[in-house]
Amino acid sequence: MERSTTTIIEPPAVESLTDAERRRSIAAALGCIAAVGVGLGATLPLLALRMESMGASATLIGLNTAMVGLSHILFTPLVPRILRHVPMMAFLITCAMVASLGTLAYVALPDVYFWFPIRFVTASALAGLFIVSEIWINQVTLEKSRGRVMGLYATIFSGSFALGPVMLLAIGTDGTLPFLLTATMMLVAILPLQLGKGLMPHLTEKPSHSFAAFILVAPAATFAALAYGAIETQVFNLLPIYSLRSGATADVAALVLTVFAAGNVALQVPIGYLADRIDRRLVLAGCAAIGVAGPLLLPATAGQPWLLYPVLFAYGGVVVGLYTVGLALLGQRFSGADLAGANAAFVVMYSLGSLLGPAAGGIAMDTFQPHGLPMSLALVASFGLILTLWRRSSAGPIDPPEGDRP
Template sequence: MTGKSLTMLADAPLTERERRRSLVAVIACISVVGMGLGVSIPLLALMMERNGVPASIIGLNTAMPALATFLMTPFIPALLRRIPAIPFLLGCIAISAIAMPSYYYFPNIWLWFFIRFMNGLALTGLFVVSEFWVNMLADDRNRGRLIGIYGTVLSCGFASGPVLLFLVGTEGVAPFAVIAALILSAAVPLVLFGRGLAPRVTERPSHAFVTFLVAAPAATLAGFVYGATETNVFNMLPVYGVRIGLTEQYAAFVLSLFAAGNILLQIPIGMWSDRTDRRLVLLFCASIGLLGTLALPFVMHSVWLFAPSLFFFGGVVVGMYTVGLTLLGERFKGANLAAANAAFVMMFSLGALVGPPMAGVAMDLWNPHGLIVAMSSLCGLYVLVAGWRYLTAPRAPRQ
């Protein structure tokens, strides 16, 4: 695909100016949603802890969005054939915005399970369709860079959320009102810049949903492994740090380093994937994930060792998500790409669901280093898959 042979997103090929407007619309939309999530996740956890909710119930409640994602994603391509992308996204934004004050006005933990599940359905729609939209806008020369920009802006939104929470506080209705307003503001760029430019799905995918695991195992399994790795880092690595003798503040600091790597290295990795075989990049990212995980016990006691290690580890491992999405855009088009994106997000959510329980059991069996065994085992298995695909899969032509 060249600059003059543009992806069909609307009724006619888009001009370069329309492509830029379309990209601004979808990235601005998802970044604002990311900021809202970055506020709401710690806010809800703090409220549950403040109200004496047991940790097991907090964990189950926190898993509701991942469960919603797992159940919702197979149906999104069919929904997009019936509902245009912009109204679909606006509906998801409205549901998510309504959910925020609902947490405050219905302070019952069992109702929160339902509210959080419904919010998870809406967020799933936002993320799957936005990633599909960005993939449709890209061509094979800039796909990695565009998805890297998308991921970086989204990570910045997540990272800025806790800062906003610090400013507005955690008491009363104010933080929920601010989050709802943020999420509603995501509709503005869609209406101003995206109208008439969003992707349309009119045909059925030629692949069944589950066959993407066979058709593109390196890409789809990248989502699973990164989902498990990221969730384990944010949920279990601080616990591991405390158990090996670090202070809680020191152990939590590793998350900031991991997130900083996420933000700063996605675009360079995406640009690299535009210039070489993307399966090689996936193999590199998975290998760093394996080596970085195995190195954790040896670097955690020295800030001079773990600071650069966690930064590089976080920045490279997230490449599995970025490049996995990019590889799907290289392989599939139209309705098949929408279904492939949905399969990828479902695999990510499945990894997020099974990763922490698997790591928790491993830590109970070998305290605390079972976490390292669990995380390195997943990365090691994926290294074998990525290496096999790199050596055996046909090479996509470069333009």
């Protein structure tokens, strides 16, 4: 296992940034991820609907969608190594251009089978934008405000992602226009990057651990990402179906994801604020506990919207804290090349959960009708809760430092 004693951050060092420069740097990364969020939020339903209109089977559509998770798992571990040789600005601009051109390639090559490699490449570019934006923000953020900034990051991404389908509602899904507009949104991500010119960290050293070792070095954070990836994809793929099978009306079933997503957007900054005030692993355990309790309330509330909606709002807002607080824990513990390696492991675990989650939820629903989905969701969260509590008891509590180490 290769180790290095120091991580070099080339000038301007993030420690020396003024408050104004730090805010500008963070704003640039947030603006980048907002543009990408809109584009990605439009791409997922757009491709599914277009493949359906082209006569593709549900299995083929599902396999094509799986290219997203597969690309993240295979490409993300390479990102820390790439960043040692390519400046962060150049890497992000390249990813935005590849994602944009890849989106236009769907129009140029209107064949479902061509869309498999196109989606793999495009999703890899988007993965690069996500992981590097997270590394960037975590690296330049002060320790005392890390939770709040990570909460703001999650809020902006969730909100911008939700705007993608709204954009499609406004322009429709037929013809070239939706692809052209989506590609444009991905290119727009380059514009806010100019705010951070000269203010990005640059990594030149190797991480002190191998990629796989980071999963075990920071298990509370990385397995929280796995749990949230599995929960999120189960909810967005299966919750409307579960609602219908549990006796909800079609109108209620259509709204459940909107309510869940609204919680995603509304509660991340408050959770981040709490994570800046007390031991972050304790906050992570609290998010996992709500992740267990929320689904167990679904069978009793499924047919009563006035109870179901508040439960889904709180559940959706708190359970995404597994991702938000997990990111803050990584930034608290690692910096420089180590942060890049740990963040890559974090994203891979999230992507692995995203791949495994829908299959596990679907099997549970078919095996335990009609309440297999809540059982599956609660089981995944309980795994994260047990691991977090074990890690906190074995390693001792971590109090957020009072200093301003980025």
